Amino acid sequence: MKEETEGRVFSVVKLILSGLLLILSIVLNVGKTAELIVRIAAAVISGYEIVIKSFKNLIRLEFFDENTLMLIASVTAFIIGETFEGVIIVLLYNLGELLEDIATDNSREKIAGLAELKSVKANLFSDGKIVETDPHEISVGSLILVRKGDRVPIDGTLTDDSANFDLKAVTGESKLYNIEKGEIVYSGSINVGDAVIIKTEKLYKESTVEKIIEMVEQSTERKAKTQKFITSFAKIYTPSIVLFAVLLAVIPPLFDNYNFVKWIYKALSFLIISCPCALVISVPLGFFIGIGALAKRGILVKGGNYIDAMSKTKVAVFDKTGTLTTGDFSVGQITAYNGFSDSELLKIAASLEQESSHPIAKALKSAANGDFYNVLHVKEKAGVGVMGEIGGIKYSVGGAGILNGKNNGVINKNSDNNIVYIEKEGVLIGEIELVDRIKPEAKDIALKLCQVGVTETVILSGDKKSVAERVASELNINKVYSELLPKQKTDKLNEIMLTNGKGTVLYCGDGINDSPSIAAADVGVAMGALGSEAAIDCADVIITDDNLHKIPYAIRKAKLIKRKVITNIVGSLSIKFAIMALSVFTALPIWLAMFADVGVMLLAVLNSLTISLYK
DSSP: OHHHHHHHHHHHHHHHHHHHHHHHHHHSOOOHHHHHHHHHHHHHHHHHHHHHHHHHHHHTTOOOSHHHHHHHHHHHHHHTTOHHHHHHHHHHHHHHHHHHHHHHHHHHHHGGGHHHHOOSOEEEEETTEEEEEOGGGOOTTOEEEEOTTOBOOSOEEEOSSEEEEEOHHHHSOOOEEEEETTSEEOTTOEEOSSOEEEEEOSOGGGSHHHHHHHHHHHGGGSOOHHHHHHHHHHHHHHHHHHHHHHHHHHSGGGGTTTOHHHHHHHHHHHHHHTOTHHHHHHHHHHHHHHHHHHHHTTEEEOOHHHHHHHTTEEEEEEESTTTTBOOOOEEEEEEEOTTOOHHHHHHHHHHHTTTOOSHHHHHHHHHHTTOOOOOEEEEEETTTEEEEEETTEEEEEESGGGGTTOOGGGSOOSOSSEEEEEEETTEEEEEEEEEOOBOGGGGGHHHHHHHTTOOEEEEEOSSOHHHHHHHHHHHTOSEEEOSOOHHHHHHHHHHHHHTSTTSEEEEEEOSSSOHHHHHHSSEEEEETOTTOHHHHHHOSEEESSOOTTHHHHHHHHHHHHHHHHHHHHHHHHHHHHHHHHHHHHSOOOHHHHHHHHHHHHHHHHHHHHGGGGOO
């Protein structure tokens, strides 16, 4: 940041010095030779970087960019005696570059509140004392003190009974989160209560804040199709313009009394106006500002290409548990068979699920209240269940898949809730009903998606048919596919994508069990994936909290960004072509041509900046 500030100050000083020399050359009557020397000095001061960049392009055989155009125009203006215009060309071009840099830097600083999120110090417990330490130097397992109002520097677990944290800078939502003892506290959150002690679980470079910053900064490297088109277009457009300007300077004078100065002047005006600065600058800037604005709302997009894809979303596919529902299951009715008691059945199920992070496992463990058997030889089969030995006896717990068609006469077929079955040596010994709740914001998600152009909504779920269909019915979801294993989910998603035509298919999951589907979709969205390495790696878009409303918001914002970018392209080219035509048929002063070029560029930049104003 310091280097950028110093560089900007240096640019301002160059512009002022160059401008003062130009003014002096006008107001002081020092003769033609001295005037020429002063104006050459003014042009060199403000334009030497243009010369350096042009020669570097020449070495790389990249002859035609805006620097080359400006160099040709300025040098030619001096050759034909238009020294004032020669200086004005480089002055106004550098002014435009400076304004563009300021706009870009301001947008970069705003991305995800990066300046706010980072912590430059941490209070480390060391040898019974609190030592102020650089977070980069703190190892895993260290204890750090986070006082009231302090930002958590590194991901860790809370060692105190409970505390409240504000995650607005990370999630974009003004909401307090109550964290209990042993739960994760994410870096970037602010302690709003009494001082607490946190045990670090990661290194600083692996913490949530660093992941977010790294991901958003890398997002500019993934270019949208529109950006790639502009790059390809500029490679054809610029040399074509130079060739036309050369022909304009050479051919018309042959039919106009060999008045080469007049037509060279026109060619210079044409060349300056044609400079593709507005396109080269405003298109990537539009995507960049859009990514920053979304990040401020807790929506992290990995690149402009995903903004492009999101704007064309026609089908939205959802996982059910943890995405459309809270995923916070609670134990309902327990039915025990073969002489087992309800409490014993619960203890067996919870013991087998001890190491699982699945929402159903969490509910069983919570209900068991820490009362577990010692389990050996634990094996988990994805989409089926968990097997293990308790006291030398084989038990299994899971969905209907563990039954292999047995015991159908005693299965609870009437419940629309999730049922966990427990077997002993292959014989059913009981069922546990688990209740899940639909998220409040999910109730109108289908309507909101329809309002932003999504024509079809789909649920892909591993739950039994009655549960998935009930949720789909309550939420007005168009289609539902149930009782799917993880691989079957991905296969069904690929099938949907193949039959979707030109629209984009967006898949939204909780980032824990849906990684293959998130990775396979045109746009993969991970919900509530803060701190989840798997989700951050495979998702294209990350919603840092569980707010489903941010999906239609992100689609609407993506459409706005795309409109702004297209407006910049069409508007810039239309204005440029009109003024370019005018410069051929009218004696347009070079300084006015330069103002026109800078003006179009600034209009495009200002149009891009309005993206961040959208609410």
